[in-house]
Amino acid sequence: MLNTIEKSQLMIGFIPLTDSAPLIIAQEEGFFADEGLEVTLSREVSWSNIRDKLMFGALDAAHMLAPMLLASSQGVGSVKKPLVTAYSFGLNGNAISVSNQIYAELEKLEPQLIMQPQATAVAMKKLVEQRKQQGDAPLRLAVVFPFSMHHYLLRFWLNSAGIDVDNDIQILVVPPPSVVQALEEDLIDGYCVGEPWNSHALEKGVGVPLISGYDIWNNAPEKVLGVRSQWAEANPQTHAALIRALYRASEWISQPQNRDEVIEYLTAPEYIGAPKNSIMNAFAGKLMSPDGTQVREVKRFTLPFRYQANFPWQSHAVWIVEQMQACGQLNEEMDAQAIAEQSYLTDFYRDTVQALGVKLPDSNYKVEGQHAEPWSMDGIDLAEDMFYCGASDS
Amino acid sequence: MAEMMKVMLVDNESARSALLAQALADHGYKVVARVQPGPNLLAMVARYMPDMVVIDTDSPDRDILESMSLLNEHNPLPVVMFADEDNETVIQEAIRSGVSGYIVRDVDKERVKSVMNVAVARFREYQALKNELKVTQNELEESRLIDKAKRLLMKQKGATEAHAYESIRKMSMETNKPMGEVAKNIISVLEL
Numbered sequence: 191m192l193n194t195i196e197k198s199q200l201m202i203g204f205i206p207l208t209d210s211a212p213l214i215i216a217q218e219e220g221f222f223a224d225e226g227l228e229v230t231l232s233r234e235v236s237w238s239n240i241r242d243k244l245m246f247g248a249l250d251a252a253h254m255l256a257p258m259l260l261a262s263s264q265g266v267g268s269v270k271k272p273l274v275t276a277y278s279f280g281l282n283g284n285a286i287s288v289s290n291q292i293y294a295e296l297e298k299l300e301p302q303l304i305m306q307p308q309a310t311a312v313a314m315k316k317l318v319e320q321r322k323q324q325g326d327a328p329l330r331l332a333v334v335f336p337f338s339m340h341h342y343l344l345r346f347w348l349n350s351a352g353i354d355v356d357n358d359i360q361i362l363v364v365p366p367p368s369v370v371q372a373l374e375e376d377l378i379d380g381y382c383v384g385e386p387w388n389s390h391a392l393e394k395g396v397g398v399p400l401i402s403g404y405d406i407w408n409n410a411p412e413k414v415l416g417v418r419s420q421w422a423e424a425n426p427q428t429h430a431a432l433i434r435a436l437y438r439a440s441e442w443i444s445q446p447q448n449r450d451e452v453i454e455y456l457t458a459p460e461y462i463g464a465p466k467n468s469i470m471n472a473f474a475g476k477l478m479s480p481d482g483t484q485v486r487e488v489k490r491f492t493l494p495f496r497y498q499a500n501f502p503w504q505s506h507a508v509w510i511v512e513q514m515q516a517c518g519q520l521n522e523e524m525d526a527q528a529i530a531e532q533s534y535l536t537d538f539y540r541d542t543v544q545a546l547g548v549k550l551p552d553s554n555y556k557v558e559g560q561h562a563e564p565w566s567m568d569g570i571d572l573a574e575d576m577f578y579c580g581a582s583d584s
Numbered sequence: 585m586a587e588m589m590k591v592m593l594v595d596n597e598s599a600r601s602a603l604l605a606q607a608l609a610d611h612g613y614k615v616v617a618r619v620q621p622g623p624n625l626l627a628m629v630a631r632y633m634p635d636m637v638v639i640d641t642d643s644p645d646r647d648i649l650e651s652m653s654l655l656n657e658h659n660p661l662p663v664v665m666f667a668d669e670d671n672e673t674v675i676q677e678a679i680r681s682g683v684s685g686y687i688v689r690d691v692d693k694e695r696v697k698s699v700m701n702v703a704v705a706r707f708r709e710y711q712a713l714k715n716e717l718k719v720t721q722n723e724l725e726e727s728r729l730i731d732k733a734k735r736l737l738m739k740q741k742g743a744t745e746a747h748a749y750e751s752i753r754k755m756s757m758e759t760n761k762p763m764g765e766v767a768k769n770i771i772s773v774l775e776l
Contacts, residue, residue: 372623
């Protein structure tokens, strides 16, 4: 198998976040080496950098926001260059946090908010109306990038209560490591970001994680492994080897006996470099009120492997494209399904992973927003997929 | 001299920042601010209203600047950045793409002006392209609306196609509103 690889030395970019773990584990536990790959992991500081380096060939592959891959492929927000993916870095992992002051005001409007995620958006709506009446400025909510699940989950949640996001909310971008500071300095009122930056705000006493991404869309996509379409065509065996290594790494991460080691690796300064406590929180998935009286465990705060978490569903891509269209980032006339099929190489993933003897779904799509419990597709277990408060798809 | 291009420098290395500021001033740019990176970058941009921002590619705050023109169309800013010298191909490609310009990390005074000029020119081209795209999109949207209004008039008022089109055009002239807008009004009334 080794001699069929077109390119063995690879440069792969990642952003220091807990969901980059499969890259780190594949490197450290030798899953890349087993495939004959010599990988250099390049820690990047911004999504813009990762995108540019991938597009211009400085990186072979990259840990990327799924919506960014789709946007770049359509030339939105960047040069147009077709990017593709055949691997998803697991599901979920985000939360929405607000400042202490906003949290206190929300609790006055709807008490026990941590325990009832379904009441949070309604409370936000009441607060927005109250602020309008008082002539206060719109709430300032940060996301990590305009093309990110964070942005669309936040909008979905606000929209569900009838909040006019374009007029009544100011959405801005703040890089993940800066959100807590921005909250502390009163530059923003809240944000949607991945861990450990939600737990971190609570620990520092500057903000409160209100609701998890899982509560907004059960088992939502997040990051994918992006490569250039041309690269994928020129290096199919290398691409397949990468996917096999990452699949094995994801499986390894999901095994409880490896948990401590995963955390140990992630804590290393060359990888995430965050304190052990924060990274452990990311796996624990607990939301808590500042006084500790309300504690809610989110059952799949992150889902790295189980329930086909690495399967690049084209239905995920379609949902993302539809959100991009809904908020005016992408022309409404464009065919979401065609875009999804261009960028999500689901068949390639299936062929590659099935060759390992794993049974995978035959379909590239699944209906989203229909299952409140884990269910089975052709005998394969899949996780629940409900939207916030049972809202329907699109 | 024509209006000076206002530049804001975002850099935490003050020596480099000072050198670049001097080089820019020598070449006719007005350095309106030298600021430290951080989440208050947006407020800084709002305060100084620069035409251009120079920022290190190694700064995570690059995402903040990128988003500015995406989330707020009224504030287009060309962004010129420092990049590692060994990334020359990346730099070339990026400049050719017209989104941003790059300056190599060790600031060579003589090169600053040409790099800045290229970046500005490319940025303008990119903006023009973006605006053109927008115009085309608007035109498409307008013809779609007119078409829909036309069909509604034909169906509900028994008008011929020519007659329907003519009445939209007439209304547009009378009310001094674009045809697309008139069509939109017709649709909202007839679709009730």
